[in-house]
Amino acid sequence: MAGIVGEVMTREVVEAHRETSFKDVVRLLDQYRISGLPVVDDDDKVVGVISETDLVRRQAVRSPDAGARRFRMPRPRRSARRAAAVARAGTAGELMSTPAVTVHPELRIADAARVMERHGVERLPVVDEEDRLIGIATRRDLLRVFLRTDEEIRREVHDEVMTRVLGLPAQSVVVSVHDGVVTLAGAVEEGGDLPLAIRLTYRVDGVVGVVNRLTVRIVSGPVGPAKGPKEPGAEHR
Structure with a gap:
C-alpha cells in the first residue's frame, strides 16, 4: 500500500569502477541514454556518483578561457584544489562526487524525494543492509506514483x-x-x-x-440487567 523505493527502483544498474576511464564513462552515458551512474568498489559498495554535470564541469575547467569568451557560466562552489583535480581527472574515481547519497529499498518514496531535494541530486543509488548496490532510483521513477x-x-x-x-x-x-x-x-x-x-x-x-x-460516532458500552431492590435477608442466603 505505501510506496517504497524498492517497488519503483531500476534493478539493472549501469555502473562504473574507480579505474573506469573518462571516455568510457561518457560512452556508458551515451549508450544507455542516462544522465549519471554510481561508482562501486570490488565489493559492489557505492563509493561515489558521476553525473553529466560532473563531466561538463570537467571540460569547463580544462578550457576556462575558451568557454569564458562565449558563455558566462556560474562558477561552482569548490576549492581550487578540487577544481584542479577535476581538470586532471582521467578516471571515474578522480571525477566522481563523494560521498554518495544512498537510500535503502524500504524507504518511503515521499521521503526519498525529500532526500533528492535536500541534496540536489537526480538519482539515488539503492543499497542493501551491507551497503551493496542493488538498484537505482531516479526522479522519474519516484514521480511515477503520482501518475x-x-x-x-x-x-x-x-x-x-x-x-x-x-x-x-x-x-x-x-x-x-x-x-x-x-x-x-x-x-x-x-x-x-x-x-x-x-x-x-x-x-x-x-x-x-x-x-x-x-x-x-460514540458507541455506549453494554447495558447489564436491571437490578431491583434486594430482598430483606438475601445476603444471608
Missing part, C-alpha cells in the same frame, strides 16, 4: 485502507478524490480510527493531500 488516476487512488483508499485494514463497514466512509486530493466523509466508531485513517490515506501512492470530514 495514478483519481479512481485508482479512491479504490485503494476505500477497499484497502478503510475496509480491509481498518475493518470499517463498506458504506460507513465515503471516499472521493480530485487531482490526488482525497476527501474522507462519514463516521467512524472509535476515536483511534480517525487519526489512523488519515495517516494511512496519506501513505497511499499518488495521494497529495487529505481533506478530513470524518466524525466519530
Whole structure:
C-alpha cells in the first residue's frame, strides 16, 4: 500500500569502477541514454556518483578561457584544489562526487524525494543492509506514483485502507478524490480510527493531500440487567 523505493527502483544498474576511464564513462552515458551512474568498489559498495554535470564541469575547467569568451557560466562552489583535480581527472574515481547519497529499498518514496531535494541530486543509488548496490532510483521513477488516476487512488483508499485494514463497514466512509486530493466523509466508531485513517490515506501512492470530514460516532458500552431492590435477608442466603 505505501510506496517504497524498492517497488519503483531500476534493478539493472549501469555502473562504473574507480579505474573506469573518462571516455568510457561518457560512452556508458551515451549508450544507455542516462544522465549519471554510481561508482562501486570490488565489493559492489557505492563509493561515489558521476553525473553529466560532473563531466561538463570537467571540460569547463580544462578550457576556462575558451568557454569564458562565449558563455558566462556560474562558477561552482569548490576549492581550487578540487577544481584542479577535476581538470586532471582521467578516471571515474578522480571525477566522481563523494560521498554518495544512498537510500535503502524500504524507504518511503515521499521521503526519498525529500532526500533528492535536500541534496540536489537526480538519482539515488539503492543499497542493501551491507551497503551493496542493488538498484537505482531516479526522479522519474519516484514521480511515477503520482501518475495514478483519481479512481485508482479512491479504490485503494476505500477497499484497502478503510475496509480491509481498518475493518470499517463498506458504506460507513465515503471516499472521493480530485487531482490526488482525497476527501474522507462519514463516521467512524472509535476515536483511534480517525487519526489512523488519515495517516494511512496519506501513505497511499499518488495521494497529495487529505481533506478530513470524518466524525466519530460514540458507541455506549453494554447495558447489564436491571437490578431491583434486594430482598430483606438475601445476603444471608
